[in-house]
Amino acid sequence: ILDRYPYYNLRESEQKKDKFNNASLGVLDFLNRSILDLLKELCTTAETNGLNVSIDIENQIEFTEIESNTRLPRNVAEDQVKDEEEHVIEICEKIKHISRLMNDSKISQLQNRNELKLAVLKKYNEKRARMHKNLIHNIQSDFDTHIKNTRIEARYQDLKILRGYVSMPLHLLEISLWLAHFYERHEDEIRPGENRTRISMIVNKDVLLDKIINFGFYYSQYFINEGNILAGEILKCFTKIVKVELPVPKPLGFHARPSTLISIIGRQFEDLELSVIVDGEKFNAKSVMSLLQVGGIIADKGYQTIIFEGDKRVINDL
Template identity: 35%
Template sequence: MNANTQGACAAIGPVGVGLIGDREFCDLVSARSRPLLEIASSLAARHAHDVPLTRPLIGRLLLESGQMEALLDEYGARQNQHWSRFRALMAALKNFARIGEVLAYIHRRLPAYRLLPVEADFAAATRERLQQVGGVVAVVATNLLEEAQRVGVQVTDLARLPEDFSERLPPGRLAHNRGDRITGDTATTVTHLATEFLNLAAESDLLRVSARVPPEEYAACFPDPVSEERLRQLTFRFHNLQSLYDTHVAGTSIETSDTNLPILRGHASVIYHLLEIATDLAHYYERHVSPRTGDAALRERPVVDTDATMATLFAYSMAFSSAHLTGGQRLCQGILRRYAESGRLEVPVPSYRGFHVRPSNLVARIVTHYGSAVQMDLDGKLFDAGSPLDLFRANETINARKRRWLAAEIARVLPDRTGALEPEAVAAAVLTIVHRLAGEGKIVLYHQPLQLSEEIGRRQGSVLENSVAEIAQLQATGQLDIRTDLTVTFIGDKRVLADVDALARQGYGEDAFGNNVELPKALSYLRR
């Protein structure tokens, strides 16, 4: 099929589907869009900063714009030059009405969330954004009316709305007089929820990074790290967390007795709703105004202030999501400490150079992630497992034990001989011992040929003592390491110990030669 034929087919429409005349379609849209255009006319007549987004107004906007968008899509308006802008404005009206709905919900529910304090005034910022979005809805409605007139939709003689969409509600709440629900092992669910929140927090670098972006760099964040897809996935996971709480914890005796649990629910909920707003704003930017992916129908003649839209996305939605995420982390760590079940875990010492930088940091990050106190016991000495430096100190004890074991092994393979030997003979003895122990899998060689020190054969003591000292020197310089069956015992919260066990089973993130090893999925938060 050549280009001319393709163009002709595109003009006709999809295969097997006939065309509808512009006049017939315009009459259809005029009849079906009249309720929405009456609302738009009412909004256009008001000052942009005088549009309160009440539930009755938002409900009607979402209903009518959603139905009209579906109708326009059914007839392919998005791909039609005459109707594409009308369809884009319809989608924008629905999009910002939905954003207004979530903002209004947050504003109403804020006292019930009992959120931990953050640096900025979240309540004031929410009121400000709600007012701004009300103005955006009015502006989009005004442009929709103008575009309707341009495409031939009847906009004269629009009836005055009999309702003002105000919402006058009496104060107060119904009495809380139902008994507590009885569920299964709620305590286990609580710890699972707190753990999942911490895992989500560790995987939400997108929010922390975006919260620090200066305004002049907002646009450069698309599509990486910010995109509608990433935000939608994160939104889903926080919504799932909220649902899990409502199913297994809400209304139970444990929720009644632990005042921190409703606060945890509040943090999960407000982050979920903020991410809903962020997702819709990212969708609007990517779909309609982005220079890279936006549809020309709105990109070339935008109706919404892009700077204000991006400020709501970054400086409000993602910035406050990040702030409440941090507060939720502290809350969850406290919950896990209260519900902690202590245990003991014996695991091998890291095979590559013991608790050097990588293993020590990974273990400490697991402990810090949960906020629990965990200790490591080695030969009766206790080390703070949450401190990489303290774990690193354990290498002194580990290496001392390795040297004692090494002396016994050398004595086994090379019985001591009295008297001094020439340096060459000592060197030969050392190499014989090293290669024999390496062949038995008791020493791992990282460097060959081995670079012996200048002290060989010149130290005081026997051949055995010289050999032990020289091999210890080779170990200290990283040319080899000694394999032993040394173990340590971690003591503390069983949830922390389970992750330490998973880490130990993966060689503490490295193989016997110090190369990176992929961590298991359960430890995905350590990859951040």
């Protein structure tokens, strides 16, 4: 993460960059110390059982030294892909979906030890980390298949930044997944056994819980939410406003049930407007009250059809 973060050129202030880098360095230090302590215990146990271990355990390796920064030019294969705009729209919508899904989890930074423990056991666990990671990995895969190194990516520079906002939570959720896995499988309050107690004495459980929640899950949500904001801005560049004439619901017109359904469909596209037009006047089709008002006008005048106006995606769903 520390190696790739600068190359994503995200829209982050220097203060936020410094805060995230410092948090990342803290996690790296914890991981390095924990791995080395586990290695020392492994070597001690091996020697106790008569195994000869010839490893210099005092030589602390900083894993960040192993880097690969060689990158091909972005225009090596600038392919023309069919329906590029449709793929951009689809990817942006998927980002907005996973952002809503993660926000529904209400991830927040916690300080209380018991709250951290309950959060990992009941909510922010290995299963949730894997689910979110897989969804985001699918988005990244779609982006690389349909958008990366295409003319549309070259034309809209924000698309390159958007990929960074997808990649960051992917890496962070990988960390959360493996740390949560370690806690659930090997810490002393999850599984019985002699080794669980020994491991819990080597790896600081409180710090481990803190890194799972306050680093991995928290920052993965932060970056996907920033990606959600950028995705909304990008979608506005691809908005296609259309009008369509649709039949009035039978037999009762725009009463509560169809009005609610139309409102739900419209509100799924939170950044896009949806209007209904009656006698040249526009009404907000995302509002149930507005639709009920429209229903009264339609009933009075006996209209059998009605005009909806909005982005093509919303109209298609209607």
